[in-house]
Amino acid sequence: MKSKVYFVPADGKETAESLAEKAKKAYLATGLNDRIAEDEFAALKIHFGEVGNTGYIKPQWLTGLIWEVRSKTKHAFLTDSNTLYVGNRSNSIDHLRLAWSHGFTPQTTGVPVIIADGLIGHDKQEPRGAQSRTASSKIASGILDSDVLVCLTHVTGHVQTGLGAAIKNLGMGCASRAGKLDQHxxxxxxxxxxxxxxxxxCMAFCPEAAIVQAEGHVVIxxxxxxxxxxxxVVCKFGAIKMKWDEDSIRLQEKLAEYAWRVFTHFKGKAGFINFLIQVTKDCDCMAKNQKRIVDDIGILASLDPVAIDKATADLLVERGGGKDLLRAGYDIDWAAQLAHGERIGLGTTKYTLVELA
Ligand code: SF4
Ligand code: SF4
Incomplete structure (x- = not known):
């Protein structure tokens, strides 16, 4: 059976108000809002960007969607989990400061920000369910303690998974630091x-001091x-490599299994909104302004994380004139996360695209 993916086109001339209206329209089309019971905990999972990054989803684009969620429950909140690497989002205090500095305040959005895995990323639960790569997932408690999950995803390329979209936000983004470490x-x-x-x-950027000097070059x-x-990402000379096929496919399969355990936990009360706005080669963890790799496309919404990511990738190929813009950035078979997700019941790559006027 095909899943429905709703699509609201948008171009680079949109105002924040217009994008907020479009995001709300796409979200309401999924029907998820009708499934929210009074005062349920609704986690709005997002990436708040990094210092110097400009591609992240802006809080002003979410006002309409959040208003709809709040019409159902007063227990809605924006959330993310702490990062594995040491930086501006590796503990909740710095993470909250970063979110506020990017405008994610209750005054702007109407909801608080709660970092889902606690002060230093140790608050986790471990749902089980054996799959081929993993037997359990270490997931941020604030996600699993919620009743409803809305994944708000800025679509980007990614240095290790090729595509950073709904499955990535669900599997990696909802993982605790231990869960991220497990996947990486x-x-x-x-x-x-x-x-x-x-x-x-690279030595300056490595969070674990794992890169050391050798004779005339560095080693890991x-x-x-x-x-x-x-x-x-930071080596401008392309001197650092991974085994793209083996390493990336293993990582993507773990990612899909992590995503599957979060998704099944919500029993139909999880939805996905992908913003194909300022799509960049690298993800929003990059502390820099990045150029678009394609003109803005619009906003997608679905209850199926595999279907929405397949539709996302298809639109990127279509707008690239048939060229795979993701593989042009990093030559990674990004479809591995979709294929494994489909194998394990996370969703389907077969979808119907419903364009909303
Ligand atoms: S060597 Fe590279 S991949 Fe390994 S911890 Fe350091 S920065 Fe991360
Ligand atoms: S060239 Fe690349 S690998 Fe070598 S030291 Fe510089 S950043 Fe590191």
Whole structure:
């Protein structure tokens, strides 16, 4: 059976008010709002961006959608989990400051921000259910203690998974720090000594001090490396590689299994909104302004995380004139997360696109 994916087109000339209206329209079309019972806890999962990043979903785009959720429950909140790497979102105090600085305040959105895995990322629960890559998922407690989940996702490319969309937001974004570590543990970057210019930039960015000086180049200490991928992004000379096929596919399959355990927990009370606005090569964890890789496309909404991500990827290929814009950024088979998600019952790649006027 096909899943429905709702699509509201948008171009680069939209005002914040217009995008808020479109996001609300897409969200209401899914019917999720009608399933929210009075005063249920509704987690609005988002990425608040990074210092210097401008691609994140702006709080003003969410006012209409949040108003609808609040008409059902006074227990709605915006949320994210702390990051694996040390930075502006690795503990709840810094994370909240970052969210406020990007405008996610109760005055703007009407709802509080709660970091879902506690002060330093230790608050987690571990739903089980064996799959081929994992037996359980370490998920932020604030997510699993909620009754309703709305995943608000800014679509981007990604250095390790090729595509960062609903499945990524669900599987990695809802994981506690231990859960993120568990998923990343299958990636093993290494330095190509011939390409390394010994500039030292990667050493400064590595959160685990896993990159050390060798003779004329740097090397990665596998015992310390947590596989976060920061070094892959910051090396301008392409000297840091991972085994794209093996590492990325293993990571994507773990990601899909993590996503599946969160999704099944909500028993039909989870929905997904993908913003194809300012789509960039790298994700919003990058502390820099990034260029669009394609003109703005619009907003998608669905109750099926696999279907919405397939529709997202298809639209990106279509708007790229048939060229896979995600693979142009990183040559990664991003479809692995969709294929594994479909295999394990997370959703279907077969969908009907319903365009809303
Ligand atoms: S950033 Fe790249 S070129 Fe510079 S030291 Fe690291 S691996 Fe070598
Ligand atoms: S070596 Fe690279 S992937 Fe490993 S922890 Fe450091 S930045 Fe992350």
């Amino acid at each position: 543990s299958v990636t093993h970057p290494r330095v190509n000594a011939k390409q390394c210019r010994n500039c030292g930039v 200490d596998p015992a310390k490396c947590i596989g976060c991928g920061e070094c892959l």
